[in-house]
Every structure is written in C-alpha cells, then in structure tokens.
Amino acid sequence: MALAIYARDTPDRVAVDSRFGQRTFGELNARANQLVRAWRRAGIRSGDSVALLMGNRPEFVEVYKASLRSGVRLTPINWHLSGEEVAYIVENCEAKVFLTERRYREAAAFAREAIGEGLVAVMVDGADEPGFIDYDEFVGVQDASDIDDPEFGRYMLYTSGTTGRPKGVWRRDRQPMLPAWETGAAPMEPLGDCTLLTGPAYHAAPLMSVVRSLVSGVPVVMMDKWDPEETLALIQQHGVTHTHMVATMFHRMLQLPAEVREKYDVSSLRNVNHGAAPCPVHVKQAIIEWFGPVVNEYYAATEGGGGFTVTSQEWLKKPGTVGKPPAGYDNRILDEEGNELGPNEVGTIYMKSTGDKFEYYKDPDKTASSWRGDFFTLGDMGYFDEDGYLFLTGRTAEVIISGGVNIYPQEVDNEVMKHPAVHEVCTIGVPNDEWGEEVRTVV
Template sequence: MPNVADSVWLQAASAPDRVAVTGSGRRLTFSQLRDGAARVAGAVLESGLQPGSRVLLVAPSVPEFPVVYYGLHAAGMIVLTPNTMSTRREVEYLMEDAGCSLAVAWHGVGPAPVEAAKALGVPCWTFGVGATGIVTAESLSAPRDRDLSDTAVLLYTSGTIGSPKGAELTVGNLRASAEIFREAMHVTSQDVFGTALPLFHIYGQATVMGTALLSGAAISLMEVFDASKLVAQLESDGVTILGAVPTMFNALLRLSDDATSAGGARMRIATSGGASLPPEVLRSFESRFGTPILEGYGLTETTGTATFNSIDRNRKVGATGRPLPGVEMRILDAEGTEVTPGEVGEIELRGPTVMKGYWRRPDATAQAFHDGWFRTGDLGAVDQDGDVRIVDRMKDLIIRGGYNVYPREVEEVLYEHEDILDVAVVGVPDEYRGEEVCALVVVRDGSGLDAAQIRDWAKERLSAYKVPHRIRFAQALPVGPSGKVLKRAIDVDAFLEPEIVARNG
C-alpha cells in the first residue's frame, strides 16, 4: 500500500549516497534523509499516536523540514504545515480546528507553536539541526501502509472569506502531482531543484520537494530569500531547475549585471507559480539569464497542479499553458454554459490532484464542487490552441460604471514601464461609478515618476475605462508566503502619497 514517504525509502535503497537535500550549510544524502525520517516516525508512534492523527509541523525551508515531514508521513500522520510567521492565535485556531494531537516546531520559529499547544493541552516537540530533540528507542523500518484516498496533509486556505479552511490533500493527490510534474519538466536524478520557496506552501512542498525526491533529484534550499545569495547558490549547488514566484524573479532582475553574470550556468529551466507573472518580467529574465521560465497555474485545492507550459513546445507569453496530463478543465459563463475559445468564464477542474474536500466542512465542500468539478473562483479563457490565460480572481473584478475591469490586465501594462518595480490594482468605492480603478505603485528609487506620467503611460495602452484614475505610491506591497500580493491586506488610505482623481475618460 502507498505512503507519501515511499519515494524517500526507494531512493535511499537504490542510491543511498546521492545528495538529497542541501541548505543552511548542511547536506543530507538519501540514506541520511531516510534514517532521520525513520527516527521521527519511530518517536511519533512510540508516543502513542495512531495513523490518521493530525500533527502540526512548523519549520522554515531547512534540510530538517523534509526529515520531519517525511517521518510524520511514514508514521501515517496527517500533517499540517502553517506559515512560520503565524501568531499564537492563528496556530491555536488551526490546531483546534484540525484536532491536532501533537505539534512539532523548529527551534527558531518563535513561541507561537509552543504557546498554542500549551493552551490546548497538546504536547509540542522542538527540534534543531539534525532534527535533534526528537529521539526514539526504535526507528521505523518501513513506511506504514496507507490508501491513496487517505488524507495526507491539511493545508489551510488564506481565509479571505470567513475562517481558514483545511484543504484535504490525499496520498494519491501528492503522488499524482509529483508524477505529473516529473514528466512535464523531464526531471531525472541528475537534476538539482533550487528554491527559496517556503516548504509549508503547496508550491514548495508538492511541486518542488515532492517532484524532486520522487525523481531522485536533489533540492537546494534557501531559508530566507536573498536575491544575490540565491544567484551564488545557483552556481555553487549546480541548480538545473529554479522554482520561484514573480516577486523573486523581479528581485533577481534588480541585481547588477556583475551580480548575475556567473549565476545559474547549469540552469535549464525556471518555473513560476503562486501569482501571475508579468510578461515584461518573463522577457527580461530570459534575456538576462538565458533560461526559459515555464509558468503554471494551480491552487492549494488542486495540489498546485492544473496547467503548465510544456518544455516541448513554444510558449505563449501571458499564458499558463495547457491542462497537465490527467487534469480536465472547463470554463463556464455565469449561466453555467461552457464558453467558446476566447471568452472569459470561471475555471472548473477535476482530476487526480483535486482535493478530497474541506476538513469537516461539508457545506463548504458542497459549494466548492459543481457536478463533480472543482470551482476555482478564477476567471480565465482558452484560445484555439488550448492554451489557458488566467484573467483574474472573480472576487478581484472591478466593475467601473458597468464595465468589467480585470486588475491583472492593468497591472501587466504598468509592469512594462521600466521604472515601476511593483504594482497592485484594486477597486475602491466611488459614488459616481460604483467602483474606481486604483493603482498602488512601487517605483524605482530616483526615477521621479509621478502619477500623471503613469496615467499617460496607461492611456496609450488601455481603453479609457481601464486606466487607473486613482494612483498612490508605496515603499512596498504586502505579500504572502507564496509571493502573491495580499490585496486583502491593502489599506488604500494608509498610503499617504497624493492621489489623482479624474472624471474624464
């Protein structure tokens, strides 16, 4: 019977001395990774926990993360991996909602997991380098048998509406995602995945770590993202596949030519997810680094797997590729009718990577599915070739005077300006038009770019009703762990730079 940890045991048996994980100055072979995971599994089972028990794992992207993660899976646990910056209140909510029996925390993440566990009367183990602190009398010899339909992880959604919900991803979901991406990216045991992504997020956890270890490839981890250090790590670790998000690619482009000239000599592809990648960022990165970016689209609820730009065919800038093998997609209008190519509608998905449902929320699960299809809440369109273009989130749609404005379209135009480093377009209340288009912009230091110049740039490239009529400047925009701008966290009134408001156009 299958187990998420099977890949570690199989690779350790066939190539025990091959490097599996590097990061934070440490290196683990597959046999060392397996032995550490076996020790963790033994300790968990010795504590009296039964397969199917929920265990919270709080850790950054360090080599010990996969040691503990796969150890918990080997013991048959259901694993929760929250953001390492979660507060005590947030951690306590997750543990109580999931009914956790144990918390396991990296020694450097702060007191939140320990305090939350204590408040709930749940034990909390802390561990350090080498997963010290987790001891056992007898290591587990082989992963516990599980069923493909068994829940393996609970990844809680951001909770933009209501409380966060735990997406139940199964053993089968995680295995299917890794197998699909192994084929899509032509991954072999000779590859090295490099990433500064958080492993507690679906992109780093499933797409990068899961795919790499299933394939016998190594993962080169960076605990805290630093653009210049990442370039050096690409070179020193011989990275062949870079997994990143748009904000990371943007940061790499801000480095001097000298800083990037030697980086990534072996890098054959880069992958982008977590948020839409502005076309100008893609073009600039590929020109500077000589490495193609394959953009994909997926959600936590689909194990990060939906569409992807194939390595074997010409990519279309601005498109996220075609549905991956085994993934079915349809796009429906507001009446539930499938749209024709080029028309925008809500994307629905089904296939082996779609979640079981939301943990103990039958009503939310029922609302999320439509005739067996998962409703993504994303607006998209497909062209005659089958390539998908993500237009925006349904909830982010701006309706200005009866016209639909998709923030992503406006953002992509603004990103083309050489002095604009980051931008978020949101709708703000307006007595005259219902909603007005507002752009929050981060500009290059010393550029002198002002609001009027930004409007002129947009007016040359967009229909009048799409042009931002309110513009404010920011030093930085709030982003989540996946690198996606957190629009729900933006308080437009908090940006004190002058805005301009125009009624014409």
C-alpha cells in the first residue's frame, strides 16, 4: 500500500487540502485504518458494498482508501441526484454501509428511511441527525495502526442513466487503478508536484486523478465547487502541475476578461488531462495557446476500454481527434449490421474490454444489448481517419435523420460554439411532417 509507505516516510507532508481541512499522509493513512476497523466492527466483510454520498472533502478520500484495503465494493453517488434516486442506488448496489455529509442530509435521510433496518448510516457532522452515526464517533475510537490483513477492494461506479435508471458498472476482475489516459502524461514527482481536483470525485476521471496522485505521493487540492477564476488562483497559489478538466471548463475560463486571465501565472502546469465530452476545435486551440502544449486528451470508458489518448502536439496536427489507443487495445467502427467500416466511414464505436467482461449490475438485458461478441459499445459514433486517429461525431441515440440524411448534433454544436456570445448549446431533432425530423439548436 503506497499510502502506508508515504505515511511512514513523510507523515507530516500534506496529502489532501480543501476548504473542509487538510490531511497529512500520516493522518490519511491512520483514518483509513480506523475506518476499516470500524466497518469490521459493524459486521462489514470483504465483498460487501459501501455507498458514499459526499462532496470533495478529505473524508471522501479516507473512505476510498479504506475501501482499497478492506475488500469492500465502494459506490460513490452523484450528489445532484434526488433522494429517490439516491435510495435506488443504495438499494441496487446492496450497500450495508451508507456514508454521507450534512449538506446532503435531505436526500440521505430519504434513502436511509427507504432502505430501513440493516443499513449502517454514517454522517460527517451528524451527531444530532436522527438515524445517523456521527462520522468522527464511528471512526475515531478505532486503532489507527496499519491493517495486518489488508484485502484488495474494488469500486462500482454508476452511469448517468441517460435511458432509465442509473446502472452500476461491475467488473469481476481487479480493475486497474490507473487508467489508459495516463499514457504519455507528464510523470509525477512526490516533492514539488501538486494536483488540482476540479470535478466531483464521484466521477471516474476526477477520482482517478486523485488516485494517481496519492499513489505517486503527490498532494491533492480539492475544489468543492468549480469556479473559473478560483481555478486559476489555485493553480498559481499551489503551483499546480497536474489537473483534469472538461471542455465546459475550458470554455468558461476563456470567457473570463483578458485582464482577469492575465493576473494569474499558470506556467507550473505540466499535464492537463481532459475528456468526458468532445471539445470544440476552436476552444481547444485557444486553451493550448494559453496553457501551452500540456493538454492531453483521452477517450475511454468506465466500463473498461477505449484507451484513446492524444497529446497537444499530435492534436494540433489533427484538430478534433481524440487520439489513438496504446498497444493492446482493440477498437472498431461497425455499421448497424455489425460490419467493420473503413477509414472516414462513420459508425458505432465498439471497444474490447481490457479485462473481464463488465456487466451492468443486476441488469442482464442492458448488459446483453451493449455487447457484440467480445466488443461493447457506449452508443458513441465516430470514424477512424487514414492514420488510425479517432474522431467522434455524436451518439447513436442523438442522430437526427432529416430527409433521409444523418445529421450529427455534435457537429452542429461545434459550429455554433464558435460564436463568442454562446455560452452553452444543445442541438436536437424535433418531429417534422415533411422531413421526418428537423434540426433545432438550443442556445
């Protein structure tokens, strides 16, 4: 366990910094050990499920680190969800422990009451919250020494549920802790480097940026809520070297007045990973011009495949691409009949899983519909160019068919986003008696 080594060698060095407080490597390791023992005392065993409804704060990292050494299956939950949706995930993942914090108490209380007896419910600052155990009381009385018999834990993240309920992505193999998008990324140095967490840690990519940093002995600064100017201020204040962002963040930072952007020194940045959604070409060109050639894009799946990466230098030669996969990743573009398509032909992107086949937890129909043999799809569409670089065009469910012609909303969005007055955009198809569908863009 890397954390235990850093805790032994540099116990007083800060590991996590946030508006909710700090944890040194020694403190983080000790709290993770205490939490493992608290779970065991509550009857939680290897293979049991733990659900987590919590923002970006040190306790989130404590829970994650405890899960990795206790053999439990951890499910972080999107805190934007309603109480009913939270309850569904807590029940669906079969959680025996549910950890949360006070600001989400309404949704958390709904979930706890819906699940009923048998659920151990724990809340940060929850001493006077009916039905919840206070986190510090639950954890603090336990022995903080290293665990003698650690067991490798796993996580099960839930998809956003664009169709129906959110679905847990479960892989029975030991999921790799470091994702493919780190290929070609700037190496991390424990002394001097710093990672800025910009997005919610319940998402796979932000979570993995935290994991990679702490495994490397690099401290993490956690933003509670994202703000464009605060991001620049934190980069300058902490000398941030590594971070993860999405295209919307780039766009909003670029919309800051020039005098605001010029106030902050971002020259410490060595690696800005970005993905999760396509980035308009003009936005990425502008952010590379500002940050320098440190922007590395990826396209991968929570389900365990894809692995596409592209550096700034490569991308500038092929604007719009999400890159190539490293050796060992197998990806294909197929038509509706399952035939493999050639260069520059748009079809559905299929990926070969990097480990055991994943399943959507307790949803065999959804699982079966995602696979063609050994390959699965997220429903994304795109094409390979003649050099094997992937370009995304949209999603299967979003394609607009007007007059028999396929129109890809993402391409329309990219053009509209070029206008300086546009903040966000979404292109949809609406019924039309003559054309079948017509294009409408919401700005």
